[in-house]
Every structure is written in structure tokens, then in C-alpha cells.
Amino acid sequence: MSRINRARIVDGDDTSAASLNDRFDDFSQANAVDQFNLRDAAVDLPQLGTGFQAPFMQSDNLGKSDLLHAAPVSFSAQGSTPYSTPHVLQDGSANVTIATYTGGLTVTPSDVFRIYWSLSVRADIQNTPYRQGMQFNTIAGTGGGGNFDVSTSAGCFVAWLQWDITDAGLTHWTEVPGQGDFKTAIGSYHGNALLNCQATTVIPLWSVYMRNVNNGDSSSGTTEEATAAGWRGVSGAWHYVPGSNVTVYGLRIVALGVMHPRRASAGTSNALVLDVAPASNVDLEYTGGRLVTFVNRVK
Amino acid sequence: MKHWTQRETRTGGSVTPDSIQREMTSSQSSITALDRSQLPAACIDATRLKDYALHRVYQEIPWGTQGQQTVVTDTSAPLNNFSAITYQLYNGGWTTVATTTLTAFKGGSLMAEWSGNAYVYPASTGPALANVEYVPRYVRLRLLVAGRVFVECLGPASHEAFRVFGTGIFEQGDLPVEAQIRLTDATYDDILREVTTNDPICQAHVYSMRFLGIGRWR
Numbered sequence: 001m002s003r004i005n006r007a008r009i010v011d012g013d014d015t016s017a018a019s020l021n022d023r024f025d026d027f028s029q030a031n032a033v034d035q036f037n038l039r040d041a042a043v044d045l046p047q048l049g050t051g052f053q054a055p056f057m058q059s060d061n062l063g064k065s066d067l068l069h070a071a072p073v074s075f076s077a078q079g080s081t082p083y084s085t086p087h088v089l090q091d092g093s094a095n096v097t098i099a100t101y102t103g104g105l106t107v108t109p110s111d112v113f114r115i116y117w118s119l120s121v122r123a124d125i126q127n128t129p130y131r132q133g134m135q136f137n138t139i140a141g142t143g144g145g146g147n148f149d150v151s152t153s154a155g156c157f158v159a160w161l162q163w164d165i166t167d168a169g170l171t172h173w174t175e176v177p178g179q180g181d182f183k184t185a186i187g188s189y190h191g192n193a194l195l196n197c198q199a200t201t202v203i204p205l206w207s208v209y210m211r212n213v214n215n216g217d218s219s220s221g222t223t224e225e226a227t228a229a230g231w232r233g234v235s236g237a238w239h240y241v242p243g244s245n246v247t248v249y250g251l252r253i254v255a256l257g258v259m260h261p262r263r264a265s266a267g268t269s270n271a272l273v274l275d276v277a278p279a280s281n282v283d284l285e286y287t288g289g290r291l292v293t294f295v296n297r298v299k
Numbered sequence: 300m301k302h303w304t305q306r307e308t309r310t311g312g313s314v315t316p317d318s319i320q321r322e323m324t325s326s327q328s329s330i331t332a333l334d335r336s337q338l339p340a341a342c343i344d345a346t347r348l349k350d351y352a353l354h355r356v357y358q359e360i361p362w363g364t365q366g367q368q369t370v371v372t373d374t375s376a377p378l379n380n381f382s383a384i385t386y387q388l389y390n391g392g393w394t395t396v397a398t399t400t401l402t403a404f405k406g407g408s409l410m411a412e413w414s415g416n417a418y419v420y421p422a423s424t425g426p427a428l429a430n431v432e433y434v435p436r437y438v439r440l441r442l443l444v445a446g447r448v449f450v451e452c453l454g455p456a457s458h459e460a461f462r463v464f465g466t467g468i469f470e471q472g473d474l475p476v477e478a479q480i481r482l483t484d485a486t487y488d489d490i491l492r493e494v495t496t497n498d499p500i501c502q503a504h505v506y507s508m509r510f511l512g513i514g515r516w517r
Contacts, residue, residue, distance in 0.1 A: 017310040020319065049344040053354055053515075110345075112356050114511070134379040140494035147494050150422050152380065152501075154458045178360060187378075194506045195365040201460040202416040202507075209433070210422050213488045229457070237414040237462050239358055239511050261381045261418070261501075267374055270367065270381050270506070296513065299350040
């Protein structure tokens with residue numbers, strides 16, 4: 001608050017015109033309603049209306065609540081490309097788990113729409129999917145070793161955001177802005193250029209390590225050690241400032257795999273494409289998570 | 300503004316107790332500068348504030364060129380690799396992969412987050428030499444704000460999503476933000492090339508990058 005920084009008049013002080021006038025001048029400066037004493041000193045959170053900076057927040061369940069992973073939800077990798085429909089997260093009883101907003105949630109150009117989500121996942125693999133399809137490169141053999149197929153360990157599932165901004169019937173799901181549906185032709189494959197993966201979360205499936213590599217080549221003693229991605233938390237984040245008002249009725253997470261980096265030809269854009277070769281050997285399991293919706297004022 | 304309601308004291312004039320008391324009493328009635336204890340609760344809403352009076356949100360999506368790091372883009376990598384970081388082109392050390400500016404930051408608290416996906420090639424972690432430990436591979440991540448480390452983490456060790464965030468107190472001004480990565484240093488047994496074409500193998504990439512910052516000064 002405004003403060004007058006001058007010693008008090010006490011008994012025995014000599015009074016003079018100058019001292020009194022200075023004191024009155026102090027009062028006049030304190031009185032002025034200016035940038036300092038109003039903007040910088042007078043307004044704080046209690047004076048703001050409720051929910052000024054974050055007028056909306058909601059948390060929804062995703063997947064199946066199963067802390068011990070006793071009976072997780074499981075779905076298989078896609079075996080054909082382009083795929084028809086992605087997997088929508090569900091509760092294990094064939095009920096989809098989505099976020100809905102009663103009456104629709106209107107987001108304006110003065111807002112930022114913030115989405116955060118999490119999920120507990122595990123890769124379930126059989127055989128050697130990490131050396132099928134486009135999942136590997138071959139390295140040279142030296143010192144008695146032959147050429148060796150080494151997994152890129154880039155094979156993954158992807159999960160991304162879809163919303164319904166048409167009506168509360170929740171039958172018009174589309175990808176959120178900046179996100180593609182992984183059906184674009186990339187050479188002879190289908191996927192998304194990385195530019196169109198703005199709401200994508202990559203879910204790892206395996207890591208393949210090599211023992212006894214010899215200066216980057218395989219040797220007679222080279223072996224591989226493959227580790228499937230065990231239970232882990234994955235998360236996603238996405239935020240969006242619309243150019244004009246948009247009303248969101250629902251939001252959901254969908255997933256697809258097995259994906260892999262790919263370019264149509266040298267010099268073309270990086271992309272993630274669907275690789276169907278390992279499909280029969282790969283499932284993804286998941287249990288529970290949360291999806292949190294924030295609306296924040298931008299200014 | 301000052302209003303003399305009684306009289307202005309002049310040098311050479313006579314001052315009586317009443318003349319001082321009356322002036323002080325009169326002046327006190329105009330001491331009404333607002334402070335937070337006098338304003339009622341919830342009296343201000345968005346329509347009564349100037350833009351950015353209390354806070355400001357900054358966002359970049361996609362952040363960087365198409366949301367990807369483009370500092371190293373080795374186009375010679377195999378087609379089933381990202382055209383990205385190879386040890387043939389990567390210089391090592393902390394490398395800036397995206398930048399932005401927190402324009403007109405008024406000074407105060409900053410929350411910022413950087414999210415996206417990252418890939419690191421984990422294959423060559425087991426050297427041939429005996430008694431040499433495995434070398435885990437990471438894409439280390441850090442954010443710099445105004446040239447100072449804001450948040451730093453070990454980063455992804457395979458092909459996975461990341462989100463790093465932090466808070467801090469920063470000075471007034473246009474604050475530069477830099478996202479930096481640092482790949483685990485190369486070792487002598489790293490797998491560097493594919494055999495049939497001799498193409499360099501991608502060692503790491505960062506993409507789907509987004510930035511969100513919230514500055515709050517009240």
C-alpha cells in the first residue's frame with residue numbers, strides 16, 4: 001500500500017513553513033491514484049473474480065482401473081494398411097473412456113486449451129518382431145562374424161487426440177488441429193509426416209542391445225539382447241489457441257501400431273508409418289490413466 | 300492532486316496550533332489511495348483489466364521447424380531411419396534445437412514446459428572389451444531461460460514421449476528461451492553405418508515439440 005516515508009512530528013520539534021509544506025506534499029503524492037499504487041500495489045488475487053486465470057478444469061478416467069495389472073486391457077497391432085479404425089481406450093468391458101463436457105466447452109481466441117493425459121502401458125511381444133518388416137538395419141560382420149540385422153528399436157505404438165466439435169451426440173470424431181490420422185500415403189506405406197504429429201505420444205515397444213560389437217561391426221561373439229518395454233507410465237500433452245470460438249463436446253485417446261520411422265525417398269519429410277509385418281507378434285496392454293482438461297486465459 | 304483547503308503556510312507567517320490541525324484534518328480526508336485491503340474481494344474480472352495486466356501465456360506449437368530439431372538432418376540415413384542426428388554430422392555437446400522469446404515479460408513467476416517425442420538408437424551399448432561397462436544412451440534435455448538453466452533432465456532412453464517443466468522467478472524484459480539436447484557421447488564400438496549402402500545410421504531425433512509458458516506477475 002502507499003506509504004509516507006517521513007518521520008512523525010513529535011513534541012518539541014520546531015515547526016517551520018518548509019517542513020510543514022513538505023509534509024503536505026508527501027500526502028499529495030500518496031493520494032494520487034497512479035500506476036504504482038493501483039496496478040502494482042492495489043490488485044492481487046483476492047480482488048480477482050473466481051477462476052480468472054484458469055476458468056475451467058476437469059479430470060476424467062482413461063482405461064481400466066487395475067493397479068496390480070491383474071487383467072489389463074489388450075489390443076493387437078494392425079495387420080492391414082491403411083487401417084480402418086484405431087483403438088479407442090476402453091475400460092475393459094468394451095465401454096470407451098472419453099472426456100465429455102456438459103453442454104459443450106467453448107474455447108475462445110483469448111484462451112489456451114490445455115490437455116494432459118497419462119496411461120499405464122506394457123508391450124506384449126512374441127518371437128522377434130524387432131527384426132521384421134522395416135524394423136532393422138544390417139551391419140557388417142568382421143573377425144569371423146557375419147552381417148547382422150540390428151533392430152532400430154524405433155518400433156512403437158502411437159496414441160493421439162481426437163475431439164468432437166460438432167454436437168453432443170459424439171459421433172463426429174476428428175483429429176485435433178496439427179494431428180493427422182496416419183492414413184496419408186508415404187511411399188508405399190501409410191502414416192503421418194512428423195509435422196502432423198503435434199498431438200502424438202509415442203509408446204515404446206522394445207529396446208535391442210548388442211553385446212560384443214567390434215568397432216560398429218558384428219564379430220563372431222556378437223549377440224543381441226532384446227527387452228520388451230515393461231509396465232510404464234506414458235503421457236501426452238497438447239495445447240491450442242483457436243482462431244475463433246470452438247465448442248468441444250468430447251475428447252478421446254486413440255492408439256495404433258506398429259509404427260516406424262520412414263521416408264518415401266531421400267530428401268523427403270520424416271514420417272511415422274504403419275508397419276504391418278510384425279503385427280501378429282505384438283499386442284499393447286494398458287490399465288488406467290487420467291485425462292485432464294484446462295482452459296487458461298491467455299491474457 | 301494537492302488541494303489546499305485552509306491556507307498555505309508561508310515563511311514569516313504566524314503558525315498557530317489550529318492552523319496546522321485544521322489543515323492536517325482536511326488533508327487526511329483526501330488520503331484515499333487504494334490498497335488491496337480496501338478493495339473488495341472478487342471485484343475485478345477480465346473486462347476491467349488491461350491485457351497482460353496479471354499474467355501472459357506463451358505457446359509454440361509446433362515448436363521449431365515442423366516441430367522437429369533440424370540442427371542435424373543427415374539425409375543419407377537409410378529410409379527407415381529419421382533424417383536426423385548421425386554421429387557423422389553431430390558435433391556433440393549441448394545443441395539448441397528450438398527457440399522462442401517471452402515478449403514483454405513483466406517480471407515475476409514463470410512456469411514453462413517443453414514436450415514432444417524423442418528417439419535414441421540404443422543398440423551399441425555393449426563394447427567388445429572385457430570389463431567395460433555398458434553405456435546407456437540418452438537424449439538429455441534442458442531449457443534455458445534468459446541464458447540460465449531453467450530445467451534439465453536425463454531424457455528418453457528409447458523411442459518415447461517426454462515432457463519437462465519447471466518454474467522460476469525472472470526479471471522484466473523480453474526473455475529468450477532455448478531448448479537444448481545433448482546426446483550421450485560417442486563410444487568406440489558404436490554402430491555407425493549400414494552395411495549394404497554404407498549409409499550412416501540415425502542415432503537420435505526430437506520431434507512433435509511444443510512449448511507452453513505462463514508468466515505471472517501479480
